[in-house]
Amino acid sequence: MMEAHIERFFTIWNEAGLPPCYLVGGYPRNSLLGLAGTDLDVASPAPPQALCALPAPEIVLEERAYGLGTVVVKQRFGDALYVYEYTAFRCDNYGRGGAHTPKKVRFTDDIREDALRRDFTVNALYMGADGTVADPTGRGLAALAEKTIGQVTPETLTQDALRILRMVRFAAELGFTVEQDTWECAKAHIGGLADISRERIRDEFVKILMADTKHGIPGGVLCGLHMLKDLGAFSYIVPALTEGDGMEQNTEYHAYDVLEHSLQACACAPADLVTRLAALLHDIGKPAVFRETGKMVGHDKRGAALALAALNGLRFDKETAGEVGALVGAHMFDLDNRAGRKAVARMIVKLGERQFLRLADVREADFCGSGKGNPALSAGKWRETLRELKEKDAPISLEQLAVNGDDVMRELHIPPGKRVGKILLALQAYALKKPSQNSYKNLVRYAKIINTRENE
Ligand code: ATP
Ligand code: MG
Secondary structure: OOOHHHHHHHHHHHHOOOOOOEEEOHHHHHHHOOOOOOOEEEEEOOOHHHHHHOOOOOEEEEEEEOOOOEEEEEEEEOOEEEEEEEEEOEEEEEOOOOOOOEEEEEEOOOHHHHHHOOOEHHHOOEEOOOOOEEOOOOOHHHHHHHOEEOEOOOOHHHHOOHHHHHHHHHHHHHOOEEOHHHHHHHHHOHHHHHHOOHHHHHHHHHHHHOHHHHHOOOOHHHHHHHHHHHHOOHHHHOHHHHOOOOOOOOOOOOOOOHHHHHHHHHHHOOOOHHHHHHHHHOOOOHHHHHHHHOOOOOHHHHHHHHHHHHHHHOOOOHHHHHHHHHHHHHOOOOOOOOOOHHHHHHHHHHHOHHHHHHHHHHHHHHHHOOOOOOOOOOHHHHHHHHHHHHHOOOOOOHHHOOOOHHHHHHHHOOOOOHHHHHHHHHHHHHHHHOHHHOOHHHHHHHHHHHHHHHHO
16 A cells, blocks of 8 residues: 555646656555665656646655756645656766766657666666556566566776775665676676765765664675675775775684674674774784784774775865774773772763764674673773762763853953863862862862962
């Protein structure tokens, strides 16, 4: 059964006298699999200008790219607004560079031709107004039943290497395997990723890292990462990671080499992008540091710089890159579980609550990804320390301190400058130790003591 708004969409489409329209791509694929949640892609032989026949204001047309044959169609239905991406049937040739902007577009009214320009057979199924499904490649329904991803033509992946990452992503999200000949083709043409824009690589990579969240199918992230490794795709995504391939580690703590450990750790991490990226990249500094010094000491700091560079290279936003870098830089903290309450509190203040909790997740992912089955050290203790501090209302962040910079300047008659910050940090350390002292009066009194001490 189709949803009421989709039935209504087909009705008004047909009333407008347009040629038959189909849902294509994710909707038919997912609904046949019994999976929910996808955007609505629709297609028909009608040129996009013809969509003006659809009745306003029930239908609003936006982002019209008539030349490319695409229009964003919005449907008002009750109080809701539904968005359809319309594409006129076409046969197109993609230019290199992953821009996904066809070099030349030729429209067609032949559904078979439209199917041939699509990426995978399971993405080339067309669902009509009555719910029946057309399978113009003749292989889509079989692939769906066998849970496989196969390219539509032998040239599909060679024309646009971004499709190789889409292949991995769909396999990871849906729990499908890749058909043998499609796999061989992907492997042979992996070098085409060098022509794809960093942004488009990043977007697919992120979806692979979060694959299990799309349909709630477990195991997808590790499968996706293994596919990337086996295809040699990491050289085009995060090249520094590949140096860990075959780099053996102390077998007392590790069952895997550095790269495999990184992939395992990433897949163990909870579904938060920053945490998963940090787990994936936490040991990225090991090969370089080991090469230079013969030891692993300092791989955390080197790793932070390499992780930041890798994420900047993929055009991640500054916040994400900075947060991942900070976690990589801190991932060796308290590895022997000997840090006391004061040291843990200092790390909480340094990272902030959200990042600190991620660090605990990274520590657990690190142990989980070692393949040795050892329980993670420290993380439980850290969370407990945080819980205690919060229970006592200890000022984990400066905003929670009962005085701010203005108060310090006014009460101590000092000008703005570094000194103000230093005093605030000293007050915070004091109030973390004695949360009951976090009141305006007490802190000002203490600030005056520090101030005179520093003036002496
Ligand atoms: P989902 O929306 O669930 O991620 P989808 O299959 O709908 O999956 P979209 O990216 O929305 O994926 O694309 C819709 C359809 O357009 C695809 O199913 C496929 O048929 C076609 N398509 C999208 N991108 C490409 C591409 N790079 N090459 C060939 N066909 C593509
Ligand atoms: Mg879609």
